[in-house]
Amino acid sequence: MFDSLNERLSGLFDRLSGRGVLSEKDVDEALREVRVALLEADVALPVVRKFMDKARELATGEAIIKAVKPADQVVKIVYDGLIDMLGGEEPEPLNLAAVPPVVILMAGLQGSGKTTTSAKLALRLSKFDRKKVMMASLDTRRPAAMEQLKLLGDQVGVEVLPIVAGQSAVEITRRALQSAKLQGFDVLILDTAGRTTLDETLMNEAAEIAKISSPTETFLVADSLTGQDAVRTAEAFHARLPLTGLILTRADGDARGGAMLSMRATTGLPIKFLGAGEKIEALDVFDAKRIAGRILGQGDVVALVEKAAQELDAAKAEQMAKKLSKGQFDLNDLADQLTQMQKMGGMSGIMGLLPGVQKIKKQISDLDMSDKMFARQVAIISSMTKLERKKPDLLNASRKRRVAAGAGVDVAEINRLLKQHRQMADAFKMMARNTGGRGGGMGAM
Ligand code: GDP
Numbered sequence: 001m002f003d004s005l006n007e008r009l010s011g012l013f014d015r016l017s018g019r020g021v022l023s024e025k026d027v028d029e030a031l032r033e034v035r036v037a038l039l040e041a042d043v044a045l046p047v048v049r050k051f052m053d054k055a056r057e058l059a060t061g062e063a064i065i066k067a068v069k070p071a072d073q074v075v076k077i078v079y080d081g082l083i084d085m086l087g088g089e090e091p092e093p094l095n096l097a098a099v100p101p102v103v104i105l106m107a108g109l110q111g112s113g114k115t116t117t118s119a120k121l122a123l124r125l126s127k128f129d130r131k132k133v134m135m136a137s138l139d140t141r142r143p144a145a146m147e148q149l150k151l152l153g154d155q156v157g158v159e160v161l162p163i164v165a166g167q168s169a170v171e172i173t174r175r176a177l178q179s180a181k182l183q184g185f186d187v188l189i190l191d192t193a194g195r196t197t198l199d200e201t202l203m204n205e206a207a208e209i210a211k212i213s214s215p216t217e218t219f220l221v222a223d224s225l226t227g228q229d230a231v232r233t234a235e236a237f238h239a240r241l242p243l244t245g246l247i248l249t250r251a252d253g254d255a256r257g258g259a260m261l262s263m264r265a266t267t268g269l270p271i272k273f274l275g276a277g278e279k280i281e282a283l284d285v286f287d288a289k290r291i292a293g294r295i296l297g298q299g300d301v302v303a304l305v306e307k308a309a310q311e312l313d314a315a316k317a318e319q320m321a322k323k324l325s326k327g328q329f330d331l332n333d334l335a336d337q338l339t340q341m342q343k344m345g346g347m348s349g350i351m352g353l354l355p356g357v358q359k360i361k362k363q364i365s366d367l368d369m370s371d372k373m374f375a376r377q378v379a380i381i382s383s384m385t386k387l388e389r390k391k392p393d394l395l396n397a398s399r400k401r402r403v404a405a406g407a408g409v410d411v412a413e414i415n416r417l418l419k420q421h422r423q424m425a426d427a428f429k430m431m432a433r434n435t436g437g438r439g440g441g442m443g444a445m
Pocket of ligand 1: 108278
């Protein structure tokens with residue numbers, strides 16, 4: 001899977017990582033190369049454009065983390081862009097939430113792998129999810145297709161609705177629903193008729209069956225080897241039949257990956273499974289993280305950059321701790337503190353970084369530290385002028401009234417906040433004297 005894309009990107013990342021510093025031009029060139037690689041992999045142009053916009057935004061935005069090598073950041077930016085393209089990090093689970101028998105409708109062109117995939121899904125549901133599964137073929141025009149489903153059913157040990165010659169697809173659907181209900185099946189998989197090309201009759205029939213059977217999932221099965229044709233097929237089906245998801249087959253042989261990478265962004269539909277071989281077990285839950293990891297082949301780098309991003313918050317906390325331990329603490333610091341607070345494990349998380357903290361613990365815990373309170377206090381502080389935040393003593397009665405009106409609270413609350421700030425600032429000053437203004441760190445405690 002993704003051999004060509006992987007090769008091109010690995011080459012690019014290797015070249016980048018040889019360099020210590022990357023200029024804006026370097027990053028731009030690198031992203032342009034990624035663009036070419038995506039287009040060569042047959043990713044749809046609008047999808048590539050969207051990817052590039054997002055990547056450029058990330059590359060120039062504040063998200064840049066100083067502690068990480070620039071080349072690694074480019075990897076992470078491409079990774080995030082791919083995840084976005086593929087519909088987000090978390091796999092979308094199969095929806096089975098309905099009164100049994102829960103119906104799964106399978107649609108697609110002939111030869112896409114629809115019948116095989118029906119059996120793969122049936123096996124998965126019966127084996128892993130312990131569901132009692134029935135399958136039914138609605139392909140009245142091709143007796144061979146019905147026989148094939150029967151054979152596959154026998155192979156995976158899943159019940160297949162007996163074939164009754166001469167029935168229409170709608171009649172078979174009704175019989176299948178009734179039969180599954182009476183016999184207590186959990187899931188009914190309906191394998192609709194396939195054709196070699198898109199045609200009206202085929203899609204009307206599928207739409208009619210969807211109406212009768214109210215499926216929780218209506219899947220389009222598409223052959224990923226057909227690239228952008230698969231995307232167009234999905235769009236055409238989706239226009240007539242409310243699809244809930246996509247299953248891409250032959251992912252095992254797909255060296256380019258254009259269909260897989262374009263499907264989500266083009267149709268808005270989640271890819272839920274990948275067919276990954278002819279064997280009946282070869283059906284994988286679609287996992288964007290795994291796919292992006294496979295394309296980039298840089299799993300470690302991505303994990304490293306993610307960790308560094310988390311540590312960014314910790315670094316900020318430490319910076320604040322240093323400032324506090326010098327006894328500096330104005331209302332700006334308090335506002336910063338309050339907004340950072342929740343992110344960093346609350347007041348105790350920050351306090352843990354301060355030397356001499358035990359002495360003032362009681363004072364701090366007496367303060368009102370509820371989350372709602374935090375938000376209101378931030379609102380109050382942001383209603384003050386810059387100067388007032390630096391020098392809270394400036395806040396006389398008329399200024400307090402103005403701030404109170406701005407934040408939508410009464411003056412008493414302003415006074416409470418100022419008193420709290422004074423207590424904290426005094427505590428920090430006292431602590432700074434006690435520790436001789438040493439920087440933060442547990443060693444000083
Ligand atoms: P249908 O006409 O859409 O029902 O297609 P079939 O289920 O009959 O599949 C057509 C052929 O594709 C069969 O030979 C399958 O074994 C093969 N096939 C289906 N899914 C996959 C897959 O994920 N990988 C590979 N390599 N072959 C597959």
